[in-house]
Amino acid sequence: MPQLNPGPWFAILVFSWLLFLAVIPTKILNHISPNKPTPTSAEKHKTGPWYWPW
Template sequence: MPQLNPALWFTTWAYVWLLMLLIFNPMMSYFHPLLPPTNTINSFKPHSWHWPWP
């Protein structure tokens, strides 16, 4: 078992995390956004789900 390089480990997981954020962030903000958009009053889109509270 070779010795694990912590810098290589950190950079690998940083790249994996950034790639996951780049892929999953638009998908999750489309399907399940954390906060509703700020201009919800006259800009209703029929497929944009948001939380019930304003």
């Protein structure tokens, strides 16, 4: 039974993960985001206290 011999299955598992970790991140990182992040201003918004109507 092949389940009792971990040799070839472990090698297939390791090589598939190495392929996954080498190819997939490069394909994902090559995509260009359509919405570039805009820089935020350094000034903080002035917030006042909230007055409840009751």
